[in-house]
Amino acid sequence: xxxxxxxxLLVSVALVFIISLMTFVLQSAAxxxxxxxxxxxxxxxxxxxxxxxxxxxxxxxxxxxxRWLSQALRGDLGSSLISGIDVSHAITSxxxxxxxxxxxATMAVTLVGVGLGVIAAVRRGRLGRAIDxxxxxxxxxxxxxxxxxxxxxFAVTIRxxxxxxxxxxxxxPGGWARSLVLPVTAIALPGAxxxxxxxxxxxxxVLSKDFVRALRANGASELSIVFRHGLRNAAIPVVTLxxxxxxxxxxxxxxxxxxFAMPGxxxxxxxxxxxxxxxxxxxxxxxxxxxxxxVNLVTDLVYGWLNPRVRVR
Amino acid sequence: xxxHTVRRKLARSRRALTAMLVLTIFLITACSNETSSSSGPSVxxxxxxxxxxxxTGDELVLxxxxxxxxxxxxxxxxxxxxxxxxxxxxxxxxxxxxSGHEPRLVESWxxxxxxxxxxxxxxxxxxxxxxxxxxxxxxxxxxxYFIEAGGPSQGQLSGISSMEVVDELTLRLTFSEPQPxxxxxxxVGAGWMISPAAIDExxxxxxxxxxxxxxxxxxxxxxxxxxxxxVPNPEYWNPDGVYWDxxxxxxxPDENTALAAITTGQVDVIHGAVGTLDAAEEAGxxxxxxxxxxxxxxxxxxxxxLSPPLGDVRVRQAINFAVDREAITQAxxxxxxxxxxxxxAPGGVxxxxxxxxxxxxxxxxxxxxxAGYSEGFTLPVVVxxxxxxxxxxxxxxxxxxxxxxxxxxxxxxxxxxxxxxxxPASALGWGVPHPHKMGRALWLRGATGVNPFDSxxxxxxxxxxxxxxxxxxxxxxxxxxxxxxxxxQAWFVPVGIRPSLLFYRDTVxxxxxxxxxxxxxxxxxxxx
Numbered sequence: 143x144x145x146x147x148x149x150x151l152l153v154s155v156a157l158v159f160i161i162s163l164m165t166f167v168l169q170s171a172a173x174x175x176x177x178x179x180x181x182x183x184x185x186x187x188x189x190x191x192x193x194x195x196x197x198x199x200x201x202x203x204x205x206x207x208x209r210w211l212s213q214a215l216r217g218d219l220g221s222s223l224i225s226g227i228d229v230s231h232a233i234t235s236x237x238x239x240x241x242x243x244x245x246x247a248t249m250a251v252t253l254v255g256v257g258l259g260v261i262a263a264v265r266r267g268r269l270g271r272a273i274d275x276x277x278x279x280x281x282x283x284x285x286x287x288x289x290x291x292x293x294x295x296f297a298v299t300i301r302x303x304x305x306x307x308x309x310x311x312x313x314x315p316g317g318w319a320r321s322l323v324l325p326v327t328a329i330a331l332p333g334a335x336x337x338x339x340x341x342x343x344x345x346x347x348v349l350s351k352d353f354v355r356a357l358r359a360n361g362a363s364e365l366s367i368v369f370r371h372g373l374r375n376a377a378i379p380v381v382t383l384x385x386x387x388x389x390x391x392x393x394x395x396x397x398x399x400x401x402f403a404m405p406g407x408x409x410x411x412x413x414x415x416x417x418x419x420x421x422x423x424x425x426x427x428x429x430x431x432x433x434x435x436x437v438n439l440v441t442d443l444v445y446g447w448l449n450p451r452v453r454v455r
Numbered sequence: 456x457x458x459h460t461v462r463r464k465l466a467r468s469r470r471a472l473t474a475m476l477v478l479t480i481f482l483i484t485a486c487s488n489e490t491s492s493s494s495g496p497s498v499x500x501x502x503x504x505x506x507x508x509x510x511t512g513d514e515l516v517l518x519x520x521x522x523x524x525x526x527x528x529x530x531x532x533x534x535x536x537x538x539x540x541x542x543x544x545x546x547x548x549x550x551x552x553x554s555g556h557e558p559r560l561v562e563s564w565x566x567x568x569x570x571x572x573x574x575x576x577x578x579x580x581x582x583x584x585x586x587x588x589x590x591x592x593x594x595x596x597x598x599x600y601f602i603e604a605g606g607p608s609q610g611q612l613s614g615i616s617s618m619e620v621v622d623e624l625t626l627r628l629t630f631s632e633p634q635p636x637x638x639x640x641x642x643v644g645a646g647w648m649i650s651p652a653a654i655d656e657x658x659x660x661x662x663x664x665x666x667x668x669x670x671x672x673x674x675x676x677x678x679x680x681x682x683x684x685x686v687p688n689p690e691y692w693n694p695d696g697v698y699w700d701x702x703x704x705x706x707x708p709d710e711n712t713a714l715a716a717i718t719t720g721q722v723d724v725i726h727g728a729v730g731t732l733d734a735a736e737e738a739g740x741x742x743x744x745x746x747x748x749x750x751x752x753x754x755x756x757x758x759x760x761l762s763p764p765l766g767d768v769r770v771r772q773a774i775n776f777a778v779d780r781e782a783i784t785q786a787x788x789x790x791x792x793x794x795x796x797x798x799x800a801p802g803g804v805x806x807x808x809x810x811x812x813x814x815x816x817x818x819x820x821x822x823x824x825x826a827g828y829s830e831g832f833t834l835p836v837v838v839x840x841x842x843x844x845x846x847x848x849x850x851x852x853x854x855x856x857x858x859x860x861x862x863x864x865x866x867x868x869x870x871x872x873x874x875x876x877x878x879p880a881s882a883l884g885w886g887v888p889h890p891h892k893m894g895r896a897l898w899l900r901g902a903t904g905v906n907p908f909d910s911x912x913x914x915x916x917x918x919x920x921x922x923x924x925x926x927x928x929x930x931x932x933x934x935x936x937x938x939x940x941x942x943x944q945a946w947f948v949p950v951g952i953r954p955s956l957l958f959y960r961d962t963v964x965x966x967x968x969x970x971x972x973x974x975x976x977x978x979x980x981x982x983x
Contacts, residue, residue: 174869179526182534183885184607184896185872186903192605225527226661227679235678293715305715306707403707403716405681413680416868417526 154435165427170203176223179417220421229425240406248388250330259341280335286397289328306403325402344376378449385441514700520707522726524680529660530647531604542975545666547646549638556638570633577624581692583650584671591626600654608645633923669697727956729789740958743965745973747954756879757910769826771945777819777857783849784951793952802970805890805934819857831858836880839871843882875907890934
């Protein structure tokens with residue numbers, strides 16, 4: 143176990159380094175730069191050169207990268223080329239928002255998905271077919287359309303939840319929860335349908351195995367078969383799916399953050415990318431990579447705990 | 456059979472789960488509703504849906520939903536988008552009033568020697584929010600800083616050849632070339648005065664405000680690109696001009712989100728969009744319309760370098776005759792739009808009452824044939840966003856009739872500026888300010904806005920030069936001639952003007968002047 147973690151940490155460091163270098167090089171190679179964003183509508187050639195020089199954009203790409211890296215290793219992620227705002231500050235004020243969304247959405251997807259999947263596996267028949275159809279719909283429905291429908295129904299027509307905004311947990315737990323209901327539903331419901339189908343398929347496969355028939359013949363209660371034996375075995379691939387879901391949710395979150403006007407990382411990343419704000423983008427990329435690596439590690443550890451056969455000796 | 460035991464147990468646990476879920480929702484809703492329903496008559500206009508900070512007692516709070524975040528809080532670098540955020544904290548030397556300008560931080564001013572020498576006398580007793588006094592030296596330091604910072608006004612301010620501090624409150628400025636728009640130059644943008652103490656440490660300007668305006672930014676309650684909170688400036692020279700106890704600006708870039716926010720009472724004013732105009736009217740919101748932007752296409756390659764057909768004025772005119780401006784404006788901009796063939800708004804300087812073009816596809820085909828393009832041709836066009844694409848596609852639909860096919864490319868963000876020189880045509884989306892300003896952006900030699908092939912017309916240059924030295928009445932006539940020349944030469948294909956809009960609840964009063972830019976937030980007052 144310790145060797146697994148140690149090896150993973152080493153790989154993570156290398157991964158963060160490689161990804162940050164690639165991001166930097168790709169951004170620098172793309173047409174346009176932060177100076178163009180600052181100039182806006184008035185692309186005065188003299189001003190452009192002046193600003194480029196001020197921002198250090200005339201130096202070779204690797205020199206610029208080294209400048210960023212040496213600062214970052216000392217804990218200083220720099221400031222935005224466009225607004226001058228400290229990057230660490232921008233990220234720390236937005237990370238809780240995105241993490242709140244991602245964790246609650248993953249939990250919702252898992253609980254609803256697994257719940258529905260188990261029920262459908264045990265009951266079969268119409269419910270099972272309904273879940274198949276819902277899963278297809280879940281795949282096809284665009285997040286943002288669903289979000290707008292939710293807002294129109296539950297925020298504007300029936301004033302049940304706030305139409306926009308995010309309330310920090312520290313300010314008001316009730317407000318925090320309420321501000322998350324609609325965004326999480328928008329992200330989670332389509333994903334939960336897909337999750338339910340996978341769970342159901344896995345459960346059906348496990349429940350049809352010989353050892354289950356043997357357990358039944360030996361008099362084990364149906365409940366223990368479903369939950370202790372069935373689910374635990376079906377959970378193995380499902381756990382992997384949870385990890386992938388968490389990471390996959392990030393792309394949907396960008397749109398949701400925009401629609402609900404939530405100050406999260408998704409929007410920060412998109413704005414930084416289109417305006418070529420290199421330090422901010424680098425900061426976001428590094429943080430996101432670290433989160434992904436952490437989630438993968440946890441998933442693998444849980445997977446190993448659930449399935450003794452793949453534990454690393 | 457044991458399966459129905461499982462089913463019953465599952466059914467029970469399902470019911471339990473559902474009950475828990477309903478209870479949780481009820482608790483959550485109840486928990487956070489209790490704070491808002493106890494606030495009594497809410498003067499800010501918010502409904503009893505919970506928001507993150509509640510008005511206490513009868514505190515007057517203005518909540519605004521802005522359509523875009525400010526890219527910077529530094530007035531020396533800010534432009535049009537930043538106006539909403541900065542006008543609350545930075546009073547300018549001159550302020551927009553109707554279609555002209557009025558002194559604000561300035562007490563009086565004179566212009567001499569054909570608009571090349573100006574003397575301004577400042578209002579006495581004005582202090583910045585950090586207590587530093589406003590003096591002629593401070594203004595001089597501001598002009599020098601604005602030039603050094605490289606912001607949008609750097610070009611125009613560089614025309615100042617010398618500044619002389621006459622006395623504590625009087626400054627004399629000399630321009631190397633006539634500057635007919637002195638008061639406009641020192642209104643929004645270069646007119647925003649920053650405390651000299653902050654100019655010495657400009658990195659502070661990214662997160663805090665140091666102006667002589669009615670409010671100050673509260674950095675602790677501000678999340679960049681999302682929420683900006685302001686409270687009254689205790690040092691403000693005109694306490695009667697402070698209407699609110701607090702101003703909160705939220706960034707709501709999606710027009711549907713903004714509409715949902717204002718109809719549920721989360722904000723009192725939003726930047727309106729033509730797409731949600733009908734819904735806003737149905738919801739009973741008030742409407743304020745400002746000058747807006749002119750939309751259409753620019754035929755930049757007037758020499759025919761990349762696209763030989765564009766080099767012939769008959770081809771460019773043909774394109775202008777083939778476009779049904781009324782129809783496209785109605786379809787793309789909606790009922791608030793104004794069809795136009797010129798880069799000027801009705802009531803604005805340079806606007807001609809009569810039109811040069813009519814909607815005449817037959818005439819267009821004749822002109823094309825005369826120029827030798829009866830088979831038509833393909834014209835590559837670059838646009839910066841999805842809305843511009845809609846406009847240009849509508850134009851393209853019309854041009855198909857005369858055999859001209861538009862090949863549209865979308866280039867977003869920072870890459871757009873560089874791509875302009877690679878396409879013979881681009882989208883037109885520009886404000887309609889004074890033609891003196893517009894010329895330096897779009898149609899004069901050395902224009903720094905969108906003139907990628909550096910086109911220049913001798914008659915246009917001549918008329919502009921004459922206008923620099925003329926009196927106001929003659930100026931207007933000269934600019935009308937200039938505008939007509941641009942229309943005849945068909946450098947552009949304007950289609951319609953999309954006004955800038957504000958939707959607001961009846962708890963706020965906004966005095967919009969038709970044909971002028973929208974009033975900025977520091978002038979918005981509580982109703983009643």
